[in-house]
Amino acid sequence: MRPDLFRALTYFPMTMSLFKGLRTQSGELIGRATAIAIMLTAMNASSVFAQTKTKEQLIAIRREDCRQAQAQAGNPAPSAGVLVNLAQCAEEGGATLPTVWRRLGDRGRDPNFVQSLMNATSNLRDGRIANALFAIAADSTKVGLTREAAIMVLASYVKPSLRGQIDRSLVPGEGWNVVPSRVVDVTSDDGAIALQPDYRTRLSGLLDSISKDTAHVSLRRLARFLKQEVSP
Numbered sequence: 001m002r003p004d005l006f007r008a009l010t011y012f013p014m015t016m017s018l019f020k021g022l023r024t025q026s027g028e029l030i031g032r033a034t035a036i037a038i039m040l041t042a043m044n045a046s047s048v049f050a051q052t053k054t055k056e057q058l059i060a061i062r063r064e065d066c067r068q069a070q071a072q073a074g075n076p077a078p079s080a081g082v083l084v085n086l087a088q089c090a091e092e093g094g095a096t097l098p099t100v101w102r103r104l105g106d107r108g109r110d111p112n113f114v115q116s117l118m119n120a121t122s123n124l125r126d127g128r129i130a131n132a133l134f135a136i137a138a139d140s141t142k143v144g145l146t147r148e149a150a151i152m153v154l155a156s157y158v159k160p161s162l163r164g165q166i167d168r169s170l171v172p173g174e175g176w177n178v179v180p181s182r183v184v185d186v187t188s189d190d191g192a193i194a195l196q197p198d199y200r201t202r203l204s205g206l207l208d209s210i211s212k213d214t215a216h217v218s219l220r221r222l223a224r225f226l227k228q229e230v231s232p
Contacts, residue, residue: 066092073100077107080116087120087189094191097121098132101150108146111166111176118149118164118178122156126191130154130199137206144216148178151210151219154203155180155226157195160188162229169218177218180225204231 066089072082073096083100086093100117107113121129136142137150145166152164161182169177196202207227213220 065089069093070096073097077113080113080120083116083120087123090124090126090189091192093124094126094128094193097124097126097129101129101132101136101146104143104146106143108143108149109175111145114145114149114176115166118153118166121153122160122163123188124191125157125188125195127193127195129191130157130195134202134206137210140213140215144174144219145176145178147210147216148219148222151207151223151226152178152180154206155230157188158200158203158230160186162226171217174216174218178222180222180229200230200232 065085069082069085069089070092072078073086078100083097086096097117097120101121104114104117121133133150133154137147137154139147149164149166152162156162156164161184163181163183163186164178165181166176167179169175171177204227207223207230210223211220211227213223
């Protein structure tokens with residue numbers, strides 16, 4: 001007998017009695033039918049109990065994964081897997097990803113890391129992240145690739161299908177740049193803090209300002225394209 005069935009039967013002692021003490025042929029047939037019905041009921045009840053328990057366990061595991069990802073993001077070089085996990089955590093991701101962006105520094109020139117960070121951040125739409133990215137994008141002292149990645153994420157909060165791919169820049173001396181692309185069947189999860197009501201207007205103004213930036217050709221071009229995409 002299956003272990004789960006045996007455990008289910010132990011919750012219904014009457015079921016076992018139906019297998020015993022039924023002597024007549026007609027009574028035996030009735031007893032078996034009744035026993036089978038109760039067995040199925042017991043199995044269903046046991047299955048629901050197991051599923052509920054599993055759901056609770058999964059929630060607990062997810063919370064622990066979020067706490068671990070938040071702790072690991074404090075390392076100087078969090079892995080792409082840590083960033084992906086953070087983006088699936090409404091509270092921990094919204095609280096921690098802004099810090100990862102702010103301390104990029106020279107690592108903002110690393111196309112692989114910036115790509116991973118940009119991809120993960122685009123999947124979590126949170127007001128705290130947005131505020132950090134607005135400041136980074138507007139800071140002319142930041143690495144050009146970092147600023148491009150920042151406005152790409154900000155635009156994806158308005159249009160989730162807008163995503164960026166980092167590629168070799170065709171502009172001499174700029175190294176790498178963000179190339180906008182469109183992805184189908186993609187969505188962003190909402191973080192714990194909502195975007196401000198005037199978010200789109202604020203973003204349009206930022207992109208308009210950056211589009212006049214003379215220091216970074218690729219950044220200027222990207223800002224102009226994104227402004228057309230997200231303007232109210």
